[in-house]
Every structure is written in structure tokens, then in C-alpha cells.
Amino acid sequence: MLIRRKPLDDDDENPDRWLVSYADFITLLFAFFVVMYSISSVNQGKYNELMSSMGTAFTGDGGAGHLKTNGSLNPNIKSKPQNQAGSLIKPLPLTYLYSEKMRREREAMTKMGIDLSNKLSPLINDGKVRVMQNNRGIRIDINDSLLFTPGSAELAAAASTVLSEIAPMIKDNDRLIQVEGHTDNIAIHNDLFYSNWELSAVRASSVVRMLSDTGVAESRLSALGFGSTQPITENNTELGRAKNRRVSIMILYESPNQKEAALEITPQTIAK
Incomplete structure (x- = not known):
């Protein structure tokens, strides 16, 4: 059923x-x-x-x-x-414009570095000078033997030959120039220099003075002494120490007309 x-x-x-x-x-x-x-x-x-x-x-x-x-x-x-239909052309973002500006500046710096390298090629081939580019700008490392007598901050006669090759290529732009003095790790202590700090700072100042005498604007120049704190190679051998005794001329990306943004910090009471 x-x-x-x-x-x-x-x-x-x-x-x-x-x-x-x-x-x-x-x-x-x-x-x-x-x-x-x-x-x-x-x-x-x-x-x-x-x-x-x-x-x-x-x-x-x-x-x-x-x-x-x-x-x-x-x-x-x-x-x-805006118009009723809207715009299909979008404005360029600030990050893109900034990147383009930095790219052009880096290309200009690279060209300057190549020109300096070609100008100083005999000294570069002899291992007396190095030209490098980093994120700060162009750096020219000059062995102290080309500029000074041992233990002295007075420029030698040969120094004018080297600096006179560099000065014309850097004096007509508006980049800041920072001259840095470096030493090896062998301590110095005499009537003129209490330590490597003083020696490196005075050597940097001597190079700044000569660059100023060749026509580089003083507003672009500054001098720093690093002593033995920034070696580029080991200090275990005489060759290594000779490379570390140097003066570096930094051509920076910044220019004197770039105003630094600053905020004054005033005394404040911290609540307990």
C-alpha cells in the first residue's frame, strides 16, 4: 500500500x-x-x-x-x-616632485664628481686622493702627506697645487662645503696640539682658509676635526695609518639659502 x-x-x-x-x-x-x-x-x-x-x-x-x-x-x-565633469589630470604629488628634485641634484653631483675625478686622475692613480659620492654629497679624501708635514697643521708648498685644482671646480656653485680633518690612532701631545682632536681641527681650518683665499665664499665653508674616530681602514699597519691621516672636502647637497626648520624648546615644569 x-x-x-x-x-x-x-x-x-x-x-x-x-x-x-x-x-x-x-x-x-x-x-x-x-x-x-x-x-x-x-x-x-x-x-x-x-x-x-x-x-x-x-x-x-x-x-x-x-x-x-x-x-x-x-x-x-x-x-x-572644479568644473562639473571633473578633471582627468591629477596634480603631481609632493613626494613625486621631491623625488624628481633629488634625482636632478644627484645627477648634477655625479657629474661634478666625474669632473673632479678626471681633473685629479694623476693623484687618484697614485693613491693620494679619492673621490666618492654618498648620501651627503661628494667627498674628496686627500692624504695628509700632500698637504702637511708630519705633526704640523701648516700647509706645505705642494698643498696649493692640489687645492688650486679643486677650488675652481667648486667655487661657482652654491653648495655648502664641509672640510673634515682626520688622524690615525697614534696619540699626539706637544706644545702645539694637546691631542689628535686639536691637530685634526686645525688642519681642517688651514684648508678652509686656503679655499677662502682662492675665492670660495666663506658662508659656504666650515671646518670639523674628527681626530681618529672615523678611520677608513685599519690602523694596524703603517700603510693603513697613512690612509687614515687625511683631510676630506665634503661638497654637500645643502646650500646656504636653505633655512633649517627649528622649534625653540622652552623650560617646562614636569607634573609629578
Whole structure:
């Protein structure tokens, strides 16, 4: 005997089943707006109004308007008027412009380094001079034997020959020039120099004075003494110590007209 199956009753369905269709609809609607956004240009004025309205709707207090200006909104800054169709030409970001400026400056520095290297090639081939480029600028390392007699900060007669080759190539631009004195690790202590600090600083100052005499603007020049703290090789051998005794002429990326951003720190009471 066959038992007839009871027909399904629509009333037994899950009353929340409509949520599935609603979720599908919302998903399709979201996809539609994503596609429309991807093929359209953004009108900044309307975008700001939309964000402000959404912030008001969701927070009740115009929350979107409290966002700062680091890529988002600020109610105190009015957007510039734009045409109805929007602009397809986007302004170049500041990071790109800065990168382009740095690239051009680095290329100009590289050219200067090549010119200096070609000019000083005989001394470079003899191991007396090195020309290098780093993240600060162009560095010219000159062995102290070309500039000074041992233990002295007075420029030797041969020093003018070397510096007269360098000065004309660096005096016509506006880059800052930092002259650095370096020594080996053998201590010095006499009536003229208490330590290698004094010797390196005075040697750097002597080179600065000669560069100034050749026409390099004094506002671009500075002198630093590093003593034996920045060797370029080991001090275990006489050859290594001779390489560490040097004067470095740094042609920096900075120029005198670049003002340094500074914030004065005033005395403050720390709450306990």
C-alpha cells in the first residue's frame, strides 16, 4: 500500500529566508557602485560634501568634518571650485616632485664628481686622493702627506697645487662645503696640539682658509676635526695609518639659502 507524501506547506518555511535575498541585493548594489566609481573621475568638492554628509548621518555631529588634513577632510579649508565633469589630470604629488628634485641634484653631483675625478686622475692613480659620492654629497679624501708635514697643521708648498685644482671646480656653485680633518690612532701631545682632536681641527681650518683665499665664499665653508674616530681602514699597519691621516672636502647637497626648520624648546615644569 503506497502512502501519499504530504505536500509541503509554505507556512513551514523559515521566516528569515528573506535575509538571503536582501544580502544578495546589497552585494550586487555594492559591486555596482564600485564599478561606477572605478570608471569615473572624482569631483573633490562633491566628495567632500559626501564625506561630510555621511559623517553627520552616522555620528550625528558631522564626524567626518573633524578629520585632519593629512589626506582627509578639514572643515576650515574650502575646496577649490572644479568644473562639473571633473578633471582627468591629477596634480603631481609632493613626494613625486621631491623625488624628481633629488634625482636632478644627484645627477648634477655625479657629474661634478666625474669632473673632479678626471681633473685629479694623476693623484687618484697614485693613491693620494679619492673621490666618492654618498648620501651627503661628494667627498674628496686627500692624504695628509700632500698637504702637511708630519705633526704640523701648516700647509706645505705642494698643498696649493692640489687645492688650486679643486677650488675652481667648486667655487661657482652654491653648495655648502664641509672640510673634515682626520688622524690615525697614534696619540699626539706637544706644545702645539694637546691631542689628535686639536691637530685634526686645525688642519681642517688651514684648508678652509686656503679655499677662502682662492675665492670660495666663506658662508659656504666650515671646518670639523674628527681626530681618529672615523678611520677608513685599519690602523694596524703603517700603510693603513697613512690612509687614515687625511683631510676630506665634503661638497654637500645643502646650500646656504636653505633655512633649517627649528622649534625653540622652552623650560617646562614636569607634573609629578
